[in-house]
Amino acid sequence: MDYTQIKYAVADNIATITLNRPDQLNAFTGTMMNEIIDAFDRTDADDDVRAVVITGSGRGFCAGADLSSGGSTFARGGSDVETRVKGVNRDGGGLVSLRIYESHKPVIGAINGAAVGVGVTMTLPMDVRIASTNARFGFVFARRGIVPEACSSWFLPRVVGISQAAEWVYTGRIFPAQEALDAGLVRSVHEPDDLLPAAYALAREIAENTAPVSVALSRHMLWRMLGADHPMEAHKVDSRGIAVRGPSADANEGVTSFLEKRPARFPNRVSEGLPDIFPNWEDPEFS
Numbered sequence: 001m002d003y004t005q006i007k008y009a010v011a012d013n014i015a016t017i018t019l020n021r022p023d024q025l026n027a028f029t030g031t032m033m034n035e036i037i038d039a040f041d042r043t044d045a046d047d048d049v050r051a052v053v054i055t056g057s058g059r060g061f062c063a064g065a066d067l068s069s070g071g072s073t074f075a076r077g078g079s080d081v082e083t084r085v086k087g088v089n090r091d092g093g094g095l096v097s098l099r100i101y102e103s104h105k106p107v108i109g110a111i112n113g114a115a116v117g118v119g120v121t122m123t124l125p126m127d128v129r130i131a132s133t134n135a136r137f138g139f140v141f142a143r144r145g146i147v148p149e150a151c152s153s154w155f156l157p158r159v160v161g162i163s164q165a166a167e168w169v170y171t172g173r174i175f176p177a178q179e180a181l182d183a184g185l186v187r188s189v190h191e192p193d194d195l196l197p198a199a200y201a202l203a204r205e206i207a208e209n210t211a212p213v214s215v216a217l218s219r220h221m222l223w224r225m226l227g228a229d230h231p232m233e234a235h236k237v238d239s240r241g242i243a244v245r246g247p248s249a250d251a252n253e254g255v256t257s258f259l260e261k262r263p264a265r266f267p268n269r270v271s272e273g274l275p276d277i278f279p280n281w282e283d284p285e286f287s
Helices: 030-045 092-101 152-160 162-171 177-183 192-209 212-225 231-245 249-259
Strands: 006-011 014-019 051-056 083-085 088-090 107-111 114-116 128-132 136-138 174-176 188-190
Touching: 006 030, 014 030, 014 192, 030 092, 051 192, 088 092, 107 192, 128 177, 128 192, 136 177, 152 162, 174 177, 177 188, 188 192, 212 231
Parallel strands: 014 051, 051 107, 107 128, 114 136, 128 188
Antiparallel strands: 006 014, 083 088, 136 174
16 A cells, blocks of 8 residues: 555664654544554564554644544544444544554554544554653543544543543543643653654664564453453463463573573564464454
């Protein structure tokens, strides 16, 4: 796919996805939705990619849905972000959030400016969010006469707790990076010129020290267990994971390199397929 509303680059085992409509503060469109999803398909298929960084071009990260259609923006059929799957209208932001949730690679959001509406909800399934001092956030849906989207009613309370999520959603107010930091929405706040270097430093720490398959499985374990109803479910998955990975070439290399006091060279690759440690775990089908 040729990208027109994002930029995609890979360097030093890190993929960078840049939302790229700077004159519109990277407002979200159906085209951008499809391009982001395609980019995550690429990162999952590319063994050279060990981590993904997402940021925005220009002054904004993403100012929310493109409102150029006026009052009919969110009417059925009135927005190019609305998508039909199996004959059912699907929220485009939700399709992006679900794709990020399914990523095999860790995802770091480098939020450089305004992140409002879908511009903030799409960041919730990212593993780590860091922000510029210029960043501003807003779950503004009630102020636009709609409701939270992009699966944020599931993600947001898990990230910051139900009371903080409720306050931000019910008021719809815009809040600064420091408030996002205090509530745990972002991990750290940086001066604008320091934002991407901080994101890349974290991505490199992952890329240079860990086994790709172990990271992919660990990512799925952590996110999926948020929905488990008892720690026994985690114990079952942990046990299967250790049983599968324990005899692997990666485990042998991890222990041997530690004993020999040298950097590990993990041979297993995500593209070769991940072990199924979630038997009988079916992805929910939209209906």
